Amino acid sequence: LVMRDGVLVESGPTAEVLGNPRHEYTRQLLRAVPSAATRGRRLSDAPEDAHETEAPVRVAETGGAVLEASDVSKTFELPGRRLLQAVDGVSLSVAPGQKLGIVGESGSGKSTLARILLGLETPDAGSAQVAGVDWNAAHGEARVQARRSVQFISQDPLGSFDPRYTVGDIIAEPLRGVLDAAARDARVREVLELTHLEPELLPAMPRALSGGQRQRVSIARALALRPSVLVCDEPVSALDVSIQAQILDLLDDLNRRTGTALVFISHDLGVVHHLVDDVLVMKSGRVIESGPIDEVFDHPQQDYTKALLAAVPTLALTPVAA
Numbered sequence: 001l002v003m004r005d006g007v008l009v010e011s012g013p014t015a016e017v018l019g020n021p022r023h024e025y026t027r028q029l030l031r032a033v034p035s036a037a038t039r040g041r042r043l044s045d046a047p048e049d050a051h052e053t054e055a056p057v058r059v060a061e062t063g064g065a066v067l068e069a070s071d072v073s074k075t076f077e078l079p080g081r082r083l084l085q086a087v088d089g090v091s092l093s094v095a096p097g098q099k100l101g102i103v104g105e106s107g108s109g110k111s112t113l114a115r116i117l118l119g120l121e122t123p124d125a126g127s128a129q130v131a132g133v134d135w136n137a138a139h140g141e142a143r144v145q146a147r148r149s150v151q152f153i154s155q156d157p158l159g160s161f162d163p164r165y166t167v168g169d170i171i172a173e174p175l176r177g178v179l180d181a182a183a184r185d186a187r188v189r190e191v192l193e194l195t196h197l198e199p200e201l202l203p204a205m206p207r208a209l210s211g212g213q214r215q216r217v218s219i220a221r222a223l224a225l226r227p228s229v230l231v232c233d234e235p236v237s238a239l240d241v242s243i244q245a246q247i248l249d250l251l252d253d254l255n256r257r258t259g260t261a262l263v264f265i266s267h268d269l270g271v272v273h274h275l276v277d278d279v280l281v282m283k284s285g286r287v288i289e290s291g292p293i294d295e296v297f298d299h300p301q302q303d304y305t306k307a308l309l310a311a312v313p314t315l316a317l318t319p320v321a322a
Contacts, residue, residue: 002026018315032245033315034274036297043245043274064132066228066261067094067150072116072126073285086112087123088285094229099255099262101272101293103308104282110265113282114233117263118152119143131228148174151227155234157218161206168202171220178225191220194258195250212243219250229261236271248275269312273297281305 002010002017002025010023021027032043074087087109094100102110115121116128119135128135131149138146151174154160161170171191175184192199195216206214215235222230232251236244252275255262266272272279272293279296281289281304289302300306 002029029241030315032241033270034245034248034268035270035314036273036294038274039294042249044242044249064095065093065129066096066131067117067231067263068092068129069113069117070127070129072113072123072128074112074116074121074123085285087116089126090280090282090285090287091126092280092287092290094261094263096228097255097259097261098278099252099264099276101276101279102263102265102282103267103269103272103279105308106267108282109285110282111233112285114152114231114263114265118150118231119147148178148225149228151222151225151230153215153218153222153230153232153235155237157214158206160218161214163206165206166202167197167204167206167209167217170206170217171224174221174224187224188220191223194223194254195220210243211239212246215239215243215247216250219247219254223254223258223260226258227260229263231263231265233265234267235264237266237268244271251275269297269308281308 001008002021002023004025010017010021010026017026018030021030028045031045034043069090069092071089071091072087073085073089076084076086078084090109090113092100102113104110112121116123116135117130119128119130119138122136130146133142133146133149135143135146162173165173168188171188172184175187178184179187188202189199192202197213197216197220201209201213201217206217209217218235219230230251235251236247239247248271251262251264254260262276264272264276276293278291279293280287281296281302283304289296289300289305296305297309300309
């Protein structure tokens with residue numbers, strides 16, 4: 001059964017409905033499913049943004065990678081004094097404008113690695129650098145400047161908002177102490193336009209927003225300081241397929257228009273194959289395979305990567321024309 005706005009729009013045997021959909025809404029839903037086959041095209045029916053490219057800030061300042069990790073490791077002590085090696089000797093480098101995916105099963109170390117890259121977790125060994133600044137050595141103003149260069153988009157935008165804040169407060173929060181009131185208001189409206197949010201939403205409370213709107217607010221807040229890289233930890237896993245498609249299109253548009261690099265962490269290999277340029281495959285805290293996304297996913301070398309790809313559900317039906 002396919003429903004829209006409380007109305008049943010199509011029904012029938014699964015293979016018939018998904019393989020030869022009659023209703024445009026069903027076809028729209030199927031076009032929104034990300035996979036290797038959708039690389040290079042938009043998933044949502046929203047038109048491509050025609051805004052001029054925003055001049056990247058800090059992207060070219062280091063002359064090299066905007067985010068790096070050098071042989072980082074992190075161990076946690078569990079109850080009973082057991083040790084968990086969450087990250088084990090991981091190195092990576094993110095170039096300006098690059099889209100890097102990090103994949104692996106739950107517990108593979110993806111989120112701990114993200115926290116190390118963001119300077120929120122101190123590695124036991126190795127180092128992480130953002131905009132040429134080593135988190136281990138950065139203090140005072142140097143750390144503040146580094147913090148502005150890398151921003152975070154979480155899986156749960158609502159949980160990352162101060163519940164007392166309006167949309168305008170949330171987006172303006174990182175700009176306080178950086179810009180005066182007039183410049184702050186102007187930048188808030190700029191990122192509203194970048195993320196396709198209506199100015200009328202500025203006084204709204206986040207609980208009044210849809211899931212897609214909340215994630216756009218989260219992205220707008222992350223873009224406010226013009227970072228050189230966004231670290232996205234499962235940013236679309238809680239969204240339905242049509243809203244997920246809009247957010248993936250938005251991230252791809254922002255990457256092209258602003259030059260902002262993306263580190264995209266996900267367990268959904270279809271989403272990763274659609275969006276990113278390169279990928280790291282993690283298992284038990286280690287990177288076991290890496291390279292260009294098509295090379296790794298089309299010709300995996302490791303049995304674990306092959307098992308991950310074999311577990312991806314597919315719509316093995318008649319392709320739906322765009």
